[in-house]
Amino acid sequence: MPTLRLVESEPGQSRYGALAAALRVRIVSGEFPPGCAIPAEATLAADYGVALGTIRRALDLLAEQGLVERIQGRGTFVKQGLTGAPMLRFFRFGAASHETPQSRILARDSLAAPPDVARALGGGPGEQSLRLKRLRTVDGQPALHEEIWLPLPLFAPLLEGDPARWGDLLYPVFAELCGVHVLRAVDTIGFGSLGAAQARVLRLPAGHPCARVQRRAFDLAGRCIESRTTLGDANAFHYTVSIT
């Protein structure tokens, strides 16, 4: 590729900002899939006809935004999605608290999403969606009840196969079976009380106080690809925030 790549920077935008935006487009378009290394700084600087320092600023910006990861001596890599069990950050269940909770799918249906979920997922009203209900246990004790909505047909592969074989973490399944990489999530926390059905599953009395975590998860391109409601015993809730 001997030709120079050109970036047009809108007035008021810095050149490294425009470069970051251009690289973001190339990443999101799939030119560099998750886990893949992007070209070296020197290569990019030559491609775009800018100084090394400028392309560095652009890459640092993408790294701050969590889109890429820089490793000295190796290169710059497109981030793999979230894989951990971030829901446990909100709860403390007994001694085994820092292990990944076990997971059991209670229900799997394809149906029209209620209006608020459809809006969250960015689809029209009554969009056909996949709904999962899931029980998570810690040390064999029921801990969390989850209702998960996923847009179709993107998640159609999850309608087939035995959910018992998915394992305890969902996001790696999203990546392997559907090619969806969760990069960012927004959790909204509130308190309420358990309905009869959820209480039965969690082996708590109906009306027991519970913490409610509403999650919206987003992929590389910024699309919302999951709307989830998690319920757990309010007394096990525990979270720390730092303010600056």
Place this chain on the structure above:
Amino acid sequence: MPTLRLVESEPGQSRYGALAAALRVRIVSGEFPPGCAIPAEATLAADYGVALGTIRRALDLLAEQGLVERIQGRGTFVKQGLTGAPMLRFFRFGAASHETPQSRILARDSLAAPPDVARALGGGPGEQSLRLKRLRTVDGQPALHEEIWLPLPLFAPLLEGDPARWGDLLYPVFAELCGVHVLRAVDTIGFGSLGAAQARVLRLPAGHPCARVQRRAFDLAGRCIESRTTLGDANAFHYTVSIT
């Protein structure tokens, strides 16, 4: 000051890291008080005998850490402490939710701190401390009950004068009367139920579910200068976190 300032950088530490540490010491020591402008980049670069870009990295680092604020065309300033009403970020009370809640001091005592509070404040056991109890109201309705522990003699000025004249925000009072600037706070969120006394103050039934926010606040030098427990109706609790 014609002589060059020297920084010794420990092995493995970058020069800008060492410069940032040196500047941090000068700020914390009081050489540049909060709100004050620190010398210009060019001046500092000459003082320390390094390139402009290097001193810039050091200042950017301090800005990331929240110790200074950079304003184009004006200069680099030592941060004033937090002044807002950050506790309201956790609750939603009616329509007037985004206004600063009103504040009334219910009690003010000087007494020995219980062990956990003394530990939090970094003092010995039974350290003499100032305890405030405080009711915060929104739209005239009781909303939050707070118990606040402050180390003595640092906060001795608060033992005198009429608390009713302190205003609705406490941190500006800390700064004006005690010279303490709160730069950072760590909040731990949990769930519980109201004791009889707190319930009466909040006009809720005893045993009503409540959210509990445990705050530790820190000053410029990183000392813990406040331990606070805030209680509010669990149904009004509402918080959003972004995960990456």
Place this chain on the structure above:
DNA sequence: AAGTGGTCTAGACCACTCT
């Protein structure tokens, strides 16, 4: 040894703020 990102230099010019 070759290739990567991390640090550092010594300039230049620009955008913004204040007087």
Place this chain on the structure above:
DNA sequence: GAGTGGTCTAGACCACTTG
């Protein structure tokens, strides 16, 4: 207009990783 931080350049050398 003088002074500030923000952007950009074109180099140099270093630390780390991999073959």
